[in-house]
Amino acid sequence: MASQSTDPNAPTGGRVRRFALRYWVALILLVLAAVFIAQNRDPVGIHILWITVSAPMWLFFTVLLVVGILVGLLLRRRRRS
Incomplete structure (x- = not known):
């Protein structure tokens, strides 16, 4: 064996x-x-309330990703051991 x-x-x-x-x-x-x-390097305009921000689209998506990760970390539930 x-x-x-x-x-x-x-x-x-x-x-x-x-x-x-x-x-x-x-x-x-x-x-x-x-x-x-x-x-996605071309600048695009994003309207946030009364402000218009112009930046590359990939930058906006990166900011949204970071915000999503932060929200997920803040709202995650802790597992019981």
Whole structure:
């Protein structure tokens, strides 16, 4: 009978694959973000109440992403352990 390691810190094939998958997904998202920024460099006007702001569209989307992340962090529920 083959002995199996019971060390929880020992690297496993599944853990290594999952780790590599995270980097691939991050790399793909980074490339997509770069393509999005390259294609959306034209300035657009956004009307906020009585103010008109002109900036590249990718900048507006980045600001919206940050606001969404902050709202998500403020409203997240803590899990019970």
